[in-house]
Amino acid sequence: MRFVLPIISAVVAVVSGWQAMALAEVGVQQQIPQLEGDGGAGMVFALLCLAGGVTALFRRWLGCALFLLAALVGAWAGVVFADLLTGLWSIAPLALGAVAWWKGGREGQPIAPSSHTC
Numbered sequence: 001m002r003f004v005l006p007i008i009s010a011v012v013a014v015v016s017g018w019q020a021m022a023l024a025e026v027g028v029q030q031q032i033p034q035l036e037g038d039g040g041a042g043m044v045f046a047l048l049c050l051a052g053g054v055t056a057l058f059r060r061w062l063g064c065a066l067f068l069l070a071a072l073v074g075a076w077a078g079v080v081f082a083d084l085l086t087g088l089w090s091i092a093p094l095a096l097g098a099v100a101w102w103k104g105g106r107e108g109q110p111i112a113p114s115s116h117t118c
Contacts, residue, residue, distance in 0.1 A: 002057070005100055009053025009067075012092045016074075017046030019085070034081055041077035042086055045070055049093050052100075060104030067097030 024039020026032070048070035056063025070093040078087020 005056055005096060005103070006053035009049050009056075009093075009096050012089070012096070013046040013050035013053075016049070016086075016089050016092075017043055020046060038077060038081035038083050038086065041073060041081065042089075045074045045077065045086065045089065048073060049096070052093060052096065056096075056100040056104075060100055063100050064097040067093040067100065071097070 020039045020042025022039075023042060024036050027035025027037075027039055048066055052063050052066030052070055054063075055066055071090045074086055074090030074093070077083060078085075078090065
């Protein structure tokens with residue numbers, strides 16, 4: 001269970017990063033600066049999602065902060081570049097951050113299985 005959150009965040013990062021790279025590539029080929037910028041913002045979003053998942057393993061609050069920042073970047077890119085799909089992707093890090101916070105425990109412990117036995 002410990003590695004589920006980083007794996008899901010890595011999947012989100014790979015899929016959204018792949019989409020961003022394709023969008024930026026079309027922007028470069030067709031010389032459309034808006035698509036280039038949207039692709040760049042999508043890559044920042046993907047990297048923040050990946051960093052949030054890895055960081056949540058060790059520091060819950062920092063992972064949640066990175067997920068929140070990724071959601072803000074995704075929502076910003078969705079509004080500024082009128083990209084509905086990137087805006088919708090910003091829901092994923094919010095859900096991942098909520099899971100990281102919920103599974104982290106009361107005292108900000110890292111996401112880990114229980115150390116006591118029943």
